Amino acid sequence: MLKVNTENLVRYKGKWKKKTVVAGRLKLIERNKETPDVARVEKPTTILRGMRLIDPNEVNKNMICSNCKKQLSFNHIVEEKTMGFHYIWTMRCDTCSTLTxxxxxxxxxxxxxxxxxxxxxxxxxxAMCIDMPVLSEETYKRYEREIGPLIEEAAKDSCRGAAAEERNLVIEHIDTLRDKL
Ligand SMILES: [Zn+2]
Structure with a gap:
């Protein structure tokens, strides 16, 4: 018969666990509580998870504190607003606390x-493969409505152009064609 030494067991979250296991877990919880808040603040921001489409020159130019003119970096971002493939970052300057x-x-x-x-x-x-924010279906449809007629017009122009070019080629080589046919 299997003998269980209940002396080493303790009830933890509704289950019987080894005392040493529970003691280890409680120690870990305590240690996490001790971690000062500042450690979390100083960590690089996780707001920009994944990849983004950016214009580096434009970003470099824009990442300047509107108050003290200090050069800011991605670590200063406190909020991100995405509009499809366009992003607006709110950045907090660590010198004067101004939001830019x-x-x-x-x-x-x-x-x-x-x-x-x-x-x-x-x-x-x-976008999913590279963990990048993407246009919502509604935004995509809105752009499609705006751009659709322009694309159609450009396609028609291109067809008209091709037809005219063909006509010109025929006129240009009419003698050669007449001889051959
Ligand atoms: Zn500043």
Whole structure:
């Protein structure tokens, strides 16, 4: 018969556990409580998890404290607002505590994303693989409505151009063609 030494067991979260295991767990909890808050604050920000599409020159120019003109960095970001492939970062200066808004680029990549013709689902899949914020379906549709007619017009122009070019080529080589036919 299996003999259990109950002396070494203790009830922990509704289950019987070895006393040494429970003691270790409690010690770990205590140690975590002791960790000062400052350690968490000083860690690099996790707001920018994953990848982003940015214009580095523009970001460098924008990452300057609006009050004391100190050069800021990604670690100063306290909030991120994403608009598809465009981001607005709120940054807190560690010298004067002023909040400055920084744009990730001058223009949106959103219309380019729609123009690519990849489609909303394909874009989402790519963005998911690299852990990057992506256009919402509503935003994609909005851009599609704005850009759609322009793309259609450009396609028509291109067709008209090709037809005219073909016509000119025929006229240009009419004698050669007449001989051959
Ligand atoms: Zn400042």
């Amino acid at each position: 808004k920084c744009h990730s680029s001058k223009s949106h990549f959103n219309d380019g994303a729609v123009r690519s013709g990849a489609g909303c689902n394909a874009l989402r899949k790519i």
